[in-house]
Amino acid sequence: MKQLHKQTSLNHRREEEMLGSSESSPYSPKSIKHTRSLPRSINYLLREQRLLFILVGILIGSTFFIIQPTLSRMGPPEPAHTFLPRTGLARFSGTRPRTGRVPVGIGGRRQRIVVTGGAGFVGSHLVDKLIARGDDVIVIDNFFTGRKENLVHLFGNPRFELIRHDVVEPILLEVDQIYHLACPASPVHYKYNPVKTIKTNVMGTLNMLGLAKRIGARFLLTSTSEVYGDPLEHPQKETYWGNVNPIGERSCYDEGKRTAETLAMDYHRGAGVEVRIARIFNTYGPRMCLDDGRVVSNFVAQVNGLVALMESEHVGPFNLGNPGEFTMLELAQVVKETIDSSATIEYKPNTADDPHMRKPDISKAKELLNWEPKIPLREGLPLMVNDFRNRILNENEGKGMK
Numbered sequence: 001m002k003q004l005h006k007q008t009s010l011n012h013r014r015e016e017e018m019l020g021s022s023e024s025s026p027y028s029p030k031s032i033k034h035t036r037s038l039p040r041s042i043n044y045l046l047r048e049q050r051l052l053f054i055l056v057g058i059l060i061g062s063t064f065f066i067i068q069p070t071l072s073r074m075g076p077p078e079p080a081h082t083f084l085p086r087t088g089l090a091r092f093s094g095t096r097p098r099t100g101r102v103p104v105g106i107g108g109r110r111q112r113i114v115v116t117g118g119a120g121f122v123g124s125h126l127v128d129k130l131i132a133r134g135d136d137v138i139v140i141d142n143f144f145t146g147r148k149e150n151l152v153h154l155f156g157n158p159r160f161e162l163i164r165h166d167v168v169e170p171i172l173l174e175v176d177q178i179y180h181l182a183c184p185a186s187p188v189h190y191k192y193n194p195v196k197t198i199k200t201n202v203m204g205t206l207n208m209l210g211l212a213k214r215i216g217a218r219f220l221l222t223s224t225s226e227v228y229g230d231p232l233e234h235p236q237k238e239t240y241w242g243n244v245n246p247i248g249e250r251s252c253y254d255e256g257k258r259t260a261e262t263l264a265m266d267y268h269r270g271a272g273v274e275v276r277i278a279r280i281f282n283t284y285g286p287r288m289c290l291d292d293g294r295v296v297s298n299f300v301a302q303v304n305g306l307v308a309l310m311e312s313e314h315v316g317p318f319n320l321g322n323p324g325e326f327t328m329l330e331l332a333q334v335v336k337e338t339i340d341s342s343a344t345i346e347y348k349p350n351t352a353d354d355p356h357m358r359k360p361d362i363s364k365a366k367e368l369l370n371w372e373p374k375i376p377l378r379e380g381l382p383l384m385v386n387d388f389r390n391r392i393l394n395e396n397e398g399k400g401m402k
């Protein structure tokens, strides 16, 4: 009963509302004339000057869109590189404008940079250079051959971060540039676990290229003169395809780096990633592993070449090395003259697949990157040897920090 009563009074109220809206509303006396002749929406617009508001809105909107492009042209030049907000990831469109890149250190904003293998010999010098330039640097290293001592002077610097991580596992970071150096580089180290060396070169490079693609970062690969193998062309230009044994003891490194180059180029062509490829020739200098065992030929000046390449508009590959050629006997002579006159020379059989001669043609780096090595062997060697001596004398060498 109660329910029936409720329903009846509800219907009654609805009827009243309907009547009221069309005939007896005390709130819209002006509209009564129009309601019968015009559709409801037009009637709504005309009522209380809604149309005027709409027209003013359209006028403001179109003024903004006409003026906006002019304003953005008057603003500071936009760097060609896409900078990502710290809070979000963006995808590289593949058609980024290449003009207007502000050279780093000349009024540009500081960059966020990842250096994989940054605790190593070349990597740690590179990190020093980037930090000195004012960038934020994140080092990723699994400390296979790298050492915390190489970076200890940066601990506590708010622009420096160190992450213990193996690049064979993916990692998600937001940065503007990736220098990918992580890889055991000396034969004693890469032959220690050849399968892991290949894995680092393939999976590690894939992961870092994938990251570069995802966040729109520029990616630099440190490849090596080993991609030329035991060269049949001398000196080696970047156009030379090499002579590499695919099944030898050194193949894990040589072929690993060749594959890394292939991956970089495929990400570049296929996914529009901005890649840079450097082929480093044997480098020597302070912080080199004491047991490195590689023949010295270039002081760490290569680091400047890496930065010049990263900031350039050239993909590469670029040979970064010293074209000054010397035999092992000549090198031994320099050591005797500049470091230890009592040193004696021992003759030992060569290791398998060791290249018989190698000499970079660096015309391309000279011309396009304005780079060439500056420190002659006689000056550079004693610097490295002093560093070795200090480290051997230091009781903590190799202990505690690793």
Ligand SMILES: O=C(O)[C@H]1O[C@H](OP(=O)(O)OP(=O)(O)OC[C@H]2O[C@@H](n3ccc(=O)[nH]c3=O)[C@H](O)[C@@H]2O)[C@H](O)[C@@H](O)[C@@H]1O
Pocket (backbone or CB within 6 Å): 116, 117, 118, 119, 120, 121, 122, 123, 140, 141, 142, 143, 144, 145, 146, 147, 165, 166, 167, 180, 181, 182, 183, 184, 185, 186, 189, 200, 222, 223, 224, 225, 280, 281, 282, 283, 289
């Ligand atoms: O001259 C070259 O061709 C080489 O130069 C450097 O190598 P380098 O600094 O001389 O060698 P290391 O001192 O052994 O540095 C390699 C770094 O990579 C790190 N690493 C190695 C292996 C690995 O799986 N993950 C990883 O982070 C090591 O711990 C170390 O810090 C580059 O790191 C190599 O990529 C390049 O091939």
